[in-house]
Amino acid sequence: MTDVLLRVKGLKTWLGEGENPVRAVDGVEFEIRRGETFALLGESGCGKSMTALSLMRLLPPSGRIIQGEAWLGGTSLFDLAEMDMRRERGGRMGMIFQEPMTSLNAVRTVADQIGESVRLHDPENRNDTRSRAVELLKAVGIPDPVRRLDEYPHQLSGGMKQRVMIAMALAGRPELLIADEPTTALDVTIQAQVLALLKDLQQKTGMAVLLITHDLGVVSDVADRVAVMYAGQLIEQATTKRFIRSPAHPYSQKLFQSLPTSGKRGGRLAVIKGSVPKLTQDFKHCRFVDRCDQSMDICTRSEPDWREQGAGGGVRCHLENYPDIRIDQSVTPDSAGTKAVHKSEESLLETRDLKVHFPIHKGVFKRVVGHVKAVDGVDISIAPGRTLALVGESGCGKTTVGKGILQLVRPTGGSARFGGEELTGLTGGALRKRRSRMQIIFQDPVASMNPRMLVGDIIAEGMQAQNIGGSAVSRRGRVLELLEHVGLPADAADLYPNEFSGGQRQRICIARALAVEPRFIVCDEPTSALDVSVQAQILNLLMDLQQEHRISYLFITHNISVVSYLAHEVAVMYLGRIVERGTVEEVLDSPAHPYTQALLSAVPAIDSGSGREVIRLEGDMPSPATPPSGCHFHPRCLQASDECREAYPVSVSLSDTRRVSCFKYRR
């Protein structure tokens, strides 16, 4: 095949010295053809990024390539001298990273940074880097590129920074662009912009893209072919179409089943039990066998070989040798857990016009010169045993709403009533007493536990503070009970949090919140730091707890598929205000507000071929310190009229459960 651009053979990369190095990449082989997008899919810690860094020869100091070859066209990358390799990096191979904030140098202008790449890798334009930089910025779709040239990274938004990163990578006119989770740190609407840009650039320049991601949605959106990586190996490779239609490896199948969707509502999500095995061992068996529910005798005895399957496809599984035993793995929704909870009587929690404004201080005397209106008049209500999902892009004030209700951040106005009692005025002991009724689960399970405390003490802390649970002995009993409840062994109580994986830590956090028997829990993106398979475990647990204890959730998230699976009602937030709310069916099936429509259309869908039309939102969310006049959304809205520029639309009721703030709808 002449059109093969990159060929990787038997790549092995180990990290660390000593007797047990981490075998981060353990015999990876793949090919990328010119002009195609090749996705490397996998959970965190399975060696995706290490593969990319090995290709660029940018491994961390402890890493080294043990064996393998990588051919870029006719060049063997691993045999190049460092001098020549430097020419390839940023020349024929460009790379963009996950975190646009840290990938740009904060003290140099955009022109400087792009110019540097141009000077190094584009000799023809060496003398006129500026005009080439303008060209590049135009190519990545940055409006008013001439003005942007002299700006510093902090003056750009996240999406813009990622575009500048892409522009820098394009400066050397690369034949291969390695994109390491390019959109993970970005919001859905910005993600849609960046993915569309990548596709567009690829069509224009004919470069190949190696896309590294953990997001099945992104894969199905942009990739031509996909390879699934697990524990340092490729376990399946196929065209995207075939992969989505019929994943061959049990792991890939499970990945699809564990995705929360509206179709699986009420049922339990399939979970992959356990976690990725430690890569310090020398595997003598299938790496997935401990977590596989189709494992056979042979799986524990020998490692499966790579079996070709059609053009460029293949799978690494013993099941391929025994096609007969293949169990039908079509999704069977568990009908047992129906939505028993009906729209109920009284609301448990109700906010009226809740406002949280942060003052901006300036000058020597710290005069207040303005306010960041993080939350600016939010009305929500949650009934017992129901889940309200609060969705929106980052920075729209979702988290502040949650903290404002719990009085972790003091609201500046409005009211929050819990079980009929006003919370906003409470202080000291009165507030402390009510703390046990309301709890919070945080996004980052690592940061939400004191690394210096034992798990048992962490869980007991709330009981101790609330003086419940009786003596130390009975409290201890309760801790063990809770651990069992969230599916952890009892001896976990005497370990430190760092001895657990991300999913297990989130379980501990849930156990901690449950310890004080709350009736209401704010879940602040509890699964966004977790892998898909682990996310399913946590979502199942949250569902079970709700049905058992009739707990209400305020589920703060930006992940629409989680919303459609878990929530009863949805509130969409934009710039501190709720623009639309209603039941999950109403809002997700027929979004009324233009922002909701755009947000939903930007979510990459897995069932490709449905002819989804992405409503492209231009630009980013404005700063909540200086919101636009009139409707906050009008500068980005495609349907904005003059009216929208002048006044903020009042909330209009569309049905009993549904309200929307838009001039399109009138009483």
Place this chain on the structure above:
Amino acid sequence: MISQLVILWTDALVFLLLLFATLFGIYASRKAHLRGPWRQVVRNKVGVGTLVVLSFYLVVALLDSVHFHPMLDRAELKGADATQSVEVISLFDRLVEGLRERQEKTYSAPLATRLYAKENIELPDGRVIRDFPRLTYGGAHLTDPDSERLPDILRLSAIGIIKGLVVSLAVANVLIMLLAMRSGRSFGAQGRAVLRGATEIPWKTVFYTLALMLMLIFWSAELAAKYHLLGTDKVGEDVFYQALKSIRTGLLIGTLTTLVMLPAAILLGIMAGYFRGWVDDIIQYTYTTLNSIPGVLLIAAAILMLQIYMSNHADEFNSLVERADLRLLFLVIILGVTSWTGLCRLLRGETLKLREMDYVQAATAFGVSNLKIIGRHILPNVLHIVLIAVILDFSGLVLAEAVLSYVNIGVDPTMNSWGNMINSARLEMAREPIVWWSLAAAMIFMFSLVLAANLFSDVVRDAFDPRLRGSR
């Protein structure tokens, strides 16, 4: 021998600090996050090597911190009702009594047998010549010093080194035996493992450093018994003895100062970071103001005030030693007052970061009180910063003492300290012929202490700093 213990202020504080350190050690050994880094420290070759050196300094300082009135011989005390002198000496003084008591007339060079200055000597036949007289003690056992001195020194050195070797071999064997008992291996196997460097703690390095130190000690003990190893000073006092006595002063200033500054730094730093608002403003303004006063000025003012007080109330002090001790205490306190700001600022910054951590928020959501949050969540998480700061500050403070004593606002002139030695060396350096050994002795002792402390603190910081942990 010991009749009545005298507990000086600084002695009490030293042993209080030792108690704290032991308690902290016990506490740390039960906490995995503290035990881990310390284990890393003792598994590091530089770490254990410097630890051995530092522990020798520590032993000297502790021995020198047990003071008492010595008993006098009955014969000297006819008629007196007291059986003790007003003199206060330490256990260490008693141990090296010879060094303390063998005073010459004036300067003599290291290992010399004659004074450094010419004097009129009356010969047995009545003639008076002007020559370098023999020392009263240094090399007094030699009949013809000019020819016998060098062989004698070599002989003594050899004896000392052999003694040191023998003792260190014995110590090593005992240690290996203990190790073998603990690990359940045979003596031979354990010994081979140690020599191969196959043990987790690099015992080989420990043994080498220990042997080196022991040989040095026995060598100097042999020579110091017959000569003045580092010469004598203007009034004929042994410089080696002075340098040894200075160890206590240096170590005390390095450690006690931190004891003084820690409460203020920790309490105020955490309060400022945790409560923010006006508490933060007040604390910040306090340390900014304090920081903008030159530290030396503040120290000079305090010490001068104390001097005036002491000269006005001379009767309150029983002995010179007590006077000097009070001044040392004051110096420690004032150094503590001027040096807490750095750590305070560090802790404030770290607390600002920690208070926004989710687990602090979670604790707030449980209604845990502020005091408990600080004690349970903030303090344990800034402890590594405190530890690193204390160990890094140590060598700086030892050097600061030298500088302050040099400009006469340090410890009492009667107290032995490296700073005072350097201060007196100022005049000696201007003499012709030059008297260099006071300065050299102070430098050697201070240098090896500060170097060991610095190397050790590097190892400790590497072990405790979470940002460095992943890089190796």
